Amino acid sequence: xxxxxxxxxxxxxxxxxxKGLSLVEVLISLAIVALLLTATGIAFDAALDNYKVxxxxxxxxxxxxxxxxxxxxxxxxxxxxxxxxxxxxxxxVSGDGLSCSLRDADDRDVIxxxxxxxxxxxxxxxxxxxxxxxxxxVFPVTVxxxxxxxxxxxxxxxxxxxxxxxxxxxGLSRTIxxxxxxxxxxxxx
Numbered sequence: 545x546x547x548x549x550x551x552x553x554x555x556x557x558x559x560x561x562x563k564g565l566s567l568v569e570v571l572i573s574l575a576i577v578a579l580l581l582t583a584t585g586i587a588f589d590a591a592l593d594n595y596k597v598x599x600x601x602x603x604x605x606x607x608x609x610x611x612x613x614x615x616x617x618x619x620x621x622x623x624x625x626x627x628x629x630x631x632x633x634x635x636x637v638s639g640d641g642l643s644c645s646l647r648d649a650d651d652r653d654v655i656x657x658x659x660x661x662x663x664x665x666x667x668x669x670x671x672x673x674x675x676x677x678x679x680x681x682v683f684p685v686t687v688x689x690x691x692x693x694x695x696x697x698x699x700x701x702x703x704x705x706x707x708x709x710x711x712x713x714x715g716l717s718r719t720i721x722x723x724x725x726x727x728x729x730x731x732x733x
Contacts, residue, residue, distance in 0.1 A: 601716050604681065608711045608720045611665055611678035615644075615656050616724035619705050622646040622654075624726035626699040635702045635726060641690015644705060658682060658691040658709070665691075665709065683710045685719055702726065 565573075623633040623646070632653075635646040643657035655668045657675075665682050666675040684691060685708055697703025708721035 597714065597716065600713055601718065604679075604711050604713045605718050605720075608679050608682075608709075608718070612707060612720050612722050614667075614678070615707055616722050618648050618654055618656075619644070619646065619724035620727060621649040622726055623649075624697075624701050624728045626701060628700060634700075635694075635705060637692045637694040637702065637705060641692050644692040644707075656692070658684075679711060681712050683712060683717075685710050685721075701728070 619635065622635055623630075624635050625633040627634040627636075633647050635644065637644050642660070643655060645653070645655045648654050653670050655671075656678075657666050657668070658664075659666055659675075663680060663682050664677045665679045667678055668675050682691075689708075691707065691709050693706045693708070694702045695704040695706075704723055704725050706721065706723040708719070710717050710719050712718075
């Protein structure tokens with residue numbers, strides 16, 4: 545019955561029921577999907593960039609902390625005797641604060657130094673020709689400031705050595721520092 549009424553109506557009043565989506569609806573949906581995919585891609589790219597920066601800085605920070613731990617452990621266990629009575633068995637920090645030399649608990653001569661030409665912390669054991677890189681991309685915390693500083697102790701010895709430097713990579717930097725007190729100061733040996 546309704547069908548008869550619809551056929552009798554003028555064409556302009558008839559409702560045409562089409563199946564599916566119109567071209568305009570399809571284009572609008574594609575535009576919305578494209579916007580969502582673009583936003584997701586940008587967010588994913590930013591997350592990957594952030595991960596890379598954090599990973600690189602964590603790697604640098606771990607190697608710097610390991611080097612710092614090695615230096616402070618060696619300084620704590622080093623011989624620290626009066627250089628006038630026991631030459632060669634003292635801890636010595638250079639006047640410019642770029643190196644620290646000592647004789648470790650295994651009776652090896654160890655020199656830690658900062659090389660400003662290569663921006664590296666290096667170590668030399670037993671005076672050999674090889675300098676081993678402990679950390680690269682190292683800088684003084686403030687330009688001209690020493691990496692190694694000392695505090696004088698009793699009997700021409702050093703009572704404390706502080707190591708302080710900055711590690712920088714890809715525009716990010718981290719300051720690393722620690723102080724070590726030699727065993728003869730702690731235990732009175």
